[in-house]
Structure formats: C-alpha cells, structure tokens
Amino acid sequence: MTSLTSDSVLEQLKSIRSPVTGGDIVSLCMVSDILIEEGKVVFSIKINPAQEKEMESVRQAAQEVVEKMPEVTSVLAVLTAEKKPSSPQQPVNDISKRPVAPQVKHIIAVASGKGGVGKSTIAANLALAFVEMGKKTGLLDADIYGASQPRMMGVRPRPDANEDDMVVPPTAHGLKVMSIGFFMDEISPVLWRGPMVHGAIQQLLRDIEWGDLDVLVIDMPPGTGDAHLSIVQNVLLSGVVIVSTPQDVALSEAKKGMMMFQKVNVPVLGLIENMSYHICSSCGHREDIFDHGKVRAAAQKMNIEFLGEIPLNSEVRAAADIGTPLVSAKKDHVISETFRNIASSVWTSLSAEKVGCPAEKSGCGGCCGQC
Ligand SMILES: Nc1ncnc2c1ncn2[C@@H]1O[C@H](COP(=O)(O)OP(=O)(O)OP(=O)(O)O)[C@@H](O)[C@H]1O
Numbered sequence: 332m333t334s335l336t337s338d339s340v341l342e343q344l345k346s347i348r349s350p351v352t353g354g355d356i357v358s359l360c361m362v363s364d365i366l367i368e369e370g371k372v373v374f375s376i377k378i379n380p381a382q383e384k385e386m387e388s389v390r391q392a393a394q395e396v397v398e399k400m401p402e403v404t405s406v407l408a409v410l411t412a413e414k415k416p417s418s419p420q421q422p423v424n425d426i427s428k429r430p431v432a433p434q435v436k437h438i439i440a441v442a443s444g445k446g447g448v449g450k451s452t453i454a455a456n457l458a459l460a461f462v463e464m465g466k467k468t469g470l471l472d473a474d475i476y477g478a479s480q481p482r483m484m485g486v487r488p489r490p491d492a493n494e495d496d497m498v499v500p501p502t503a504h505g506l507k508v509m510s511i512g513f514f515m516d517e518i519s520p521v522l523w524r525g526p527m528v529h530g531a532i533q534q535l536l537r538d539i540e541w542g543d544l545d546v547l548v549i550d551m552p553p554g555t556g557d558a559h560l561s562i563v564q565n566v567l568l569s570g571v572v573i574v575s576t577p578q579d580v581a582l583s584e585a586k587k588g589m590m591m592f593q594k595v596n597v598p599v600l601g602l603i604e605n606m607s608y609h610i611c612s613s614c615g616h617r618e619d620i621f622d623h624g625k626v627r628a629a630a631q632k633m634n635i636e637f638l639g640e641i642p643l644n645s646e647v648r649a650a651a652d653i654g655t656p657l658v659s660a661k662k663d664h665v666i667s668e669t670f671r672n673i674a675s676s677v678w679t680s681l682s683a684e685k686v687g688c689p690a691e692k693s694g695c696g697g698c699c700g701q702c
C-alpha cells in the first residue's frame with residue numbers, strides 16, 4: 332500500500348509559510364486540487380493575483396518539499412487565482428502589453444477545433460521551415476492534454492534551469508523546444524480544473540528563457556478550452572494559423588476555433604488543409620479520403636488567406652514518429668517544399684500586417700527596422 336496520499340502531501344506542505352500572512356499554506360486553505368498518479372504529484376496554491384511575485388518563492392518551496400518525499404517522481408505546483416479572467420469580448424491583442432517573452436518578435440499559434448487533424452505535425456514542420464529561412468525560432472507545445480513535441484522533435488530530457496531559475500529550452504534541429512510534456516509525462520490531465528490549467532500554462536510561458544527569437548510557434552491543444560483562454564490572455568499572439576481536414580465535421584469545429592481568436596482580436600494568418608488527399612505510393616491512384624478542397628473554399632468565402640494543402644502521406648507521419656519532421660528529414664520532398672511555402676506566406680503576413688512589433692506600439696516610428 333502506498334503512503335503517498337493527499338494527506339501525506341498536505342502534511343509536508345504545512346512547513347511552508349505565506350510571506351504575506353505568516354501562517355502555513357495548509358491552514359490558510361491555500362492548497363487545493365491535489366492529484367497523485369504513480370508518483371507524480373500536481374497541486375495548486377491559490378493566491379491573490381496581486382501577490383504573484385512574492386508567492387513564487389512559496390510555490391518553489393512547496394514543490395521542493397514534496398519532491399523530497401520518498402515515493403515522489405515528479406511534482407508540479409501551480410499558482411492559481413480565483414479572480415475571473417477578463418471578458419474574452421474585450422480586445423486583448425495589444426502586443427505592447429505582452430507580459431511574457433517580450434524579446435520574442437512574433438508569437439503565432441497553430442490551432443484547430445477538432446483534435447487529431449495535424450496541428451502538432453504542422454507546427455513542428457512550420458517551425459523547422461522558419462529555421463531554414465534563417466529565423467531564430469522556438470516551438471512551445473502547450474497541449475496540456477497530450478504533449479506531442481518531445482516525441483516529434485526527438486527531445487526527451489527534462490530541461491535545466493539557469494541561475495535565475497528560468498528553464499532553458501533544449502535545442503533540436505536548430506529549434507528551441509519546450510513542452511509541458513517535459514515536466515508531466517503521463518499524468519491524467521483530464522482531471523485538471525480550469526484554474527490549474529491557467530496556472531500551468533502561465534508558468535510554462537513565464538519561466539522559460541527563450542532569449543531573442545524572431546518567432547515562437549505554439550502548438551495548441553484541440554478545442555477552445557481553458558488553455559486557449561489562458562494563452563490569448565497571457566501571450567498576446569501576433570496571429571493564428573488554423574488547421575483543418577476537408578471533412579465537414581473538422582471544418583465546422585475549425586470555424587468555431589477561428590471565431591474564438593477573432594473575438595479577442597488575434598489575426599487569423601491563414602487556413603491549411605491537412606490530409607487533403609492521398610496518392611497511393613504503389614499505383615499513383617489518388618483518393619480524397621477526408622474529402623478535398625473544402626478548406627480552400629471556406630477560406631475564400633471568409634476572405635482569409637488559404638496557405639496550402641498537405642496530403643495524407645506516410646512519410647509525413649513516419650518522420651514525425653522518429654523525431655525528425657519531414658522538413659528536416661527530407662529537405663527535397665515535395666511536401667517539405669509546401670511547408671516552406673506556407674512558412675514564407677506566414678512570414679510575409681506577419682511582416683505586412685506589422686503585427687507583434689512592440690516598438691511600433693511604443694511609437695518608435697520605424698527606427699528599429701521591424702515596423
Ligand atoms: N499530412 C499527414 N500525413 C500523414 N499523417 C499525418 C499527417 N498529418 C498528421 N498526421 C498524423 O496524424 C496523427 C495526428 O496528427 P497530430 O498529432 O499532428 O494532430 P493534432 O491535431 O496535433 O492532434 P491533437 O489534437 O491530439 O493534438 C499523427 O500520428 C500524425 O503523424
């Protein structure tokens with residue numbers, strides 16, 4: 332029988348005191364949502380959002396004390412606020428107010444409505460195409476419900492922290508990669524409550540040492556849930572790329588996802604039709620397995636740029652499975668060329684729309700060369 336229980340975790344956390352009131356965080360009822368799964372522990376510490384800075388040391392101390400428990404293999408403590416997030420109706424995409432990663436010029440999300448349509452595959456290949464274009468690029472896997480990038484990019488180790496306690500992202504194929512999966516492996520995030528998702532995403536965004544980047548690509552979870560809200564509120568995206576397969580059910584979900592971003596003034600940089608068709612590698616017969624062309628038609632109807640179509644192709648899948656996405660594994664492949672064209676169109680939109688230039692908002696008048 333295991334001795335690792337919520338009670339034993341709480342017992343340890345009684346040693347941690349709040350610097351604000353002086354009492355211990357358990358007696359102050361600040362600890363909640365303790366999840367334990369095979370040695371992995373996640374819990375939240377509820378705080379007044381105005382005291383976030385002071386409470387970071389409490390979070391770290393709480394995490395350390397639980398890490399020392401004999402049966403614990405990994406711990407994630409997140410600070411959560413009961414304060415309701417601001418209304419998504421309000422325009423929030425003012426890049427000059429970006430609270431995280433101010434030295435990153437452009438942050439773009441790759442999103443969809445439906446799951447499994449190829450967001451992670453496209454995010455990985457797009458990011459690698461940016462690297463080929465000579466852009467300093469990062470890839471953040473924000474899929475709290477099933478991180479894919481550690482496998483797709485072939486990076487596993489838990490990243491190190493620097494002397495300022497910032498996490499240094501590992502580099503793979505010339506790209507800085509960070510994923511919630513580095514920290515939490517396989518704990519069941521289905522059980523996570525909304526505030527915990529917000530807390531985890533905020534930490535993921537705030538505590539990473541990206542350095543100077545031209546572009547950071549965020550691989551989003553499916554749907555339009557708490558993680559999305561957290562990202563649009565904390566990141567202030569330069570734009571979003573929407574991925575859909577041509578089938579009706581995926582497209583209608585993609586439109587819902589797109590509307591969520593548009594509501595908060597995040598520019599939609601374009602739509603991609605993934606699994607657009609399939610060419611049999613033996614006989615060359617073409618089959619439109621999930622239908623074909625509906626994403627292009629939808630983009631035209633909505634007056635949004637159509638970025639391109641990616642066929643269903645076993646080499647795309649196999650390259651991602653072995654940790655070297657197609658753009659790096661097979662540079663001459665015709666689909667790698669398509670990914671490069673898509674990356675180039677996205678970059679052109681970012682530059683043309685002048686989205687995401689902090690200097691522009693502060694009224695520099697163009698002297699930085701970015702706006
Ligand atoms: N164009 C493609 N050709 C062949 N296989 C593909 C293609 N795009 C994606 N896949 C495969 O389909 C599966 C789902 O893709 P992926 O994980 O990128 O989707 P996702 O939208 O990120 O899923 P989730 O919503 O779960 O995050 C993976 O096994 C991937 O390798």
Ligand SMILES: [Mg+2]
Nearest residue numbers: 450451474479
């Ligand atoms: Mg994914």
